[in-house]
Amino acid sequence: MKTVVVGAGLSGLTLAERILSSGTGEQVTVLEREDTPGGLARSFRIDGFDFDIGPHRFHTFNTEVDSYLLEILADCFVQISRRSSVHMAGKYRNWPLTPTSVAGLPFPVLWKSFLDLFNKPDIPVINSFADFIRSRYGDNLYNFFFSGYTRKFTGIDAEMLHVDWAQAGVNRAVIDNRVKADSLLSLVKGMLLPQPVETKFYYPACGGIQTFCNLQCERIEALGGKLLLSTPVKGLSIENNSVSGIVLENGESIPADRVFWTAPITILYPETGLTFINTLIANVALADEIPRNDYQWCYFGHEDLIFSRLTVPRNFRADCVPPGKGSVIAEITCDSDSEFWKNPETIRERLINNLKSVRAVAGDDILFINWQRIRETYPVYTLDYKEKLSSIHIPNGLFLTGRCGSFWYNNMDHSIAQSLSIVQGSEFKKDFWNER
Ligand SMILES: Cc1cc2nc3c(=O)[nH]c(=O)nc-3n(C[C@H](O)[C@H](O)[C@H](O)COP(=O)(O)OP(=O)(O)OC[C@H]3O[C@@H](n4cnc5c(N)ncnc54)[C@H](O)[C@@H]3O)c2cc1C
Incomplete structure (x- = not known):
């Protein structure tokens, strides 16, 4: 059995790692568009500062997910109270x-x-x-x-x-x-x-949230799985209504008996008109500790402020910043056609003024601003999104899963739970809120 997993985020890596761990002898290949694994749970280390895509809190009441998380992290985690x-x-x-x-x-x-x-x-x-x-x-x-x-x-x-x-x-x-x-x-x-x-949540004891995915990758490779980074997939090959392989953006094909697709569903089904929000992330490094911000993350509804959420990495783990330094991450949701997205530097002054107005930075304490354009961060649930989803025809051997693949607003624990359910052949319940 040749299994191809598209996407090396939490869903794809959990699927690959669990299939390989079950020892059925399948060939498992994970294909990832970016040059690093992690997907939305990716981190960036810049000059001693750890930034996530908005720092990620890991919390679950699902005991299987909890055990899996602890199995992968071993003793490399801390528990933090939510603020x-x-x-x-x-x-x-x-x-x-x-x-x-x-x-x-x-x-x-x-x-x-x-x-x-x-x-x-x-x-x-x-x-x-x-x-x-x-x-x-x-x-x-x-x-x-x-x-x-x-x-x-x-x-x-x-x-x-x-x-x-x-x-x-x-x-x-x-x-x-x-x-x-x-x-x-x-x-x-x-x-x-x-x-x-x-509420306590888990966070890796070193690095950012991506540490978890890095540990999964080590396991996948140790178990004989293949992980191909910087390998964007364009589509599927289908014969007689069954998946026979995948086609890469460079035109090459890889044969597959089954494909787990965790990349955006819109790559395979653009005609549905489903859309995602993109997020521009501003990683702001500060020369001091900004003790005035004691929250881990904060929501901002005011329409004059360019960001909708700020997070403070040192309130996750103090050593996410070098000693005596601080940082703040601003999330700016935007369209990929917008000027912000194309040229983030055009909003630098506005961002700094907005951050000053909410006392998140002093202004003269900014060491650098690192911009990250993160695509497909949130599925957009328009009133007709369910009809659009139900119009999709899924060939045999294709499994649409994960946050972008199933167009379901998973948190990390849900993406893991969804993958565990697939491997076990059990049902994944989308009604997360009542899962306890
Ligand atoms: C700002 C932000 C904050 C969040 N905070 C939290 C939090 O605090 N707690 C929490 O539990 N969850 C949080 N989440 C959600 C969490 O990040 C996701 O639920 C989880 O990472 C989704 O994993 P996934 O594997 O399902 O999807 P993804 O991470 O989206 O993985 C899909 C993968 O497919 C790859 N891909 C895309 N296109 C292609 C292609 N053509 N070919 C090959 N590969 C491709 C992508 O690069 C990606 O690696 C947050 C999300 C965001 C955006």
Whole structure:
């Protein structure tokens, strides 16, 4: 059996590593477009600074995924308590909200939100992300934060996004389903808890999140698998409705009895009109420790700010930065046609001014800004995305999986779980939020 895995992100590497570990004697080849493995869980080490594609927190309630993670990392991990923020009304506030963080919100916002507790909008059928948020949090918080944040992040109005975006976006922001933040009432209840839930997540003990994928690659190669980097795939060869191989961008073909496709589904099915968001990442190295930023990551809804999220690597692991130094990562979602994407330097001044305005940098402390253009970071759930997906014809021997391959907003643990399910022949449930 010749197995080809397209994409060396977490899904592809987990598939390859598990198939090889099962000792069935299959030939496994992993083909990766980039010159390094990791996919979206990639890291960049620059002058002693470790940057991820927005530092990644690994958290799961799935015991199989947890065991797999620990098997690969062995003792190379640390456990860290989650600290997220949201920047609202000019201030950093804990997310989910706490009594202290709510205290400083403008009175009209608080009062209207209080009234929304008793005055839910009447939305008989929840179709869109806007319907979901308005029905759960009320019109006031929707208008005050979610609507602007969503437009800025996805480039689409919340009314035009499928309700699945809520499961993906809102619930993932807290990463722990014991933390109830999925409605206004649960936010209020959570705020009043005497002991907030403490969520711990894993992070590698050295390097960035890519350390995990690097360890998987070592195993794959030790088990006789082939890993070909800088090898972009163009498409499939199909005979009698069955996959017979893959075609590389350089025109070469590689025979395959089955293909696990974790690269964007749109490469194989451009006619569906499915799309992804791209993210421009600004890795900003700082000459001091920026002790003023004590969150790991923070969401910014204000449409004047160019970034939608900032992360602070030293609050993941202190040695992600050289001693005494600091860094911050800004995520700017954008279209690949935009000027930002083509020439990031054109927004340098605006970025610095925005970072100064939220006190993330002083300005004169910037050592360098490294730009990374990351393609296909988020699947866009338009209202008709399910119909588009169901129009796809899948030949025998092709498995569409992973975040981009199955067009499902996986976190790392879901990508691993999806691969483990495939290898075991069990069903992968997409309803992550209720997985406990
Ligand atoms: C900014 C950001 C922050 C995130 N933070 C977290 C977090 O804190 N916690 C968490 O659990 N998850 C987080 N995630 C999600 C996590 O990164 C993904 O769920 C996970 O990495 C997906 O792995 P994957 O293998 O399914 O997909 P991918 O990582 O997308 O892998 C697909 C692979 O296919 C390759 N490829 C693409 N085209 C081709 C081609 N033509 N030929 C060959 N190869 C190709 C790509 O280069 C890539 O390596 C975050 C994602 C982003 C974008």
